[in-house]
Amino acid sequence: MKQLQVIGLDEKKSAKLGDKLNELLANYQIFYMNVRGFHWNIKGEQFFELHVKFEETYNDLLLKVDEIAERILTLGQRPMHAYSTYIKASDIEEVKDVHEGRACVGNILDSYQSVIRLQREIQALANEADDEGTAALMSDYIREQEKTAWMLTSYLG
Template sequence: MQQLNVIGLDQQHAEQLAEKLNQLLSNYQVFYMNVRGFHWNIKGQEFFELHAKFEETYNDLLMKIDEIAERILTLGQRPLHAYSTYIKNSSIREAKDIHDGKACVREILESYQTTIRLQRELLELAGQADDEGTSALMSDYIKEQEKTAWMLTSYLGS
């Protein structure tokens, strides 16, 4: 017999989605802290431009962190909430002592590539679970981040 959660999704699907969302949450948390560090430590001729861009980026990441955690709760599951757990579950690694603008942008671009890949996996899982809420969230993130990745690639001259 199929067991449904409070929003009418199959419980097993909800658990699988929450597990993958927690993986995404972990990646976003490490990504956020990396960009925070870039914002604080950027040096050079592009300081003003990148300092502002990094602040815009980490504010956006912070909003998404909250949305992902709330989506996990909506699915009837618990979001991870310990930084040691985030580090362990994240594919994105801590970026330490980076203050060169192009190096920071390359790190951000790589992090977007990781989150986009995970979000596509979530989009597929959400489709299988008939979970429109998670699908919509992932679609929005992917669309926005693909454009940002293109812009960052252009910035790097690639």
């Protein structure tokens, strides 16, 4: 028995969701690597504070990468798995040689803006497809990231 028959989802709608989730996966992978770079290369007065915050952030992003890939598989699709593919599919661009705290935090905020926008699109598609699993996942991410964005925006003053 096919996976989608078991969970009761439409094949065409699930394929469309899988494509959008792969786009999200690509954005998360680039976002993750950028934050890893910030963690490794941060310098300045806020080193200790930001070094810890960036580690917390990239660990959270890595968990989401795995959850998104598993959701794509649940929908009967195949997750992207090559960085060359991620770079082409991502709206978030690679960031190199950034080590100043405010620039790092600003880039993280820009990245959250990108993934939140895309997650809202996916949530709407999931609702149209009666895909509660994907809709709930996106809702959880959005709620959490809106709060994080507020805190990081407050940090920047």
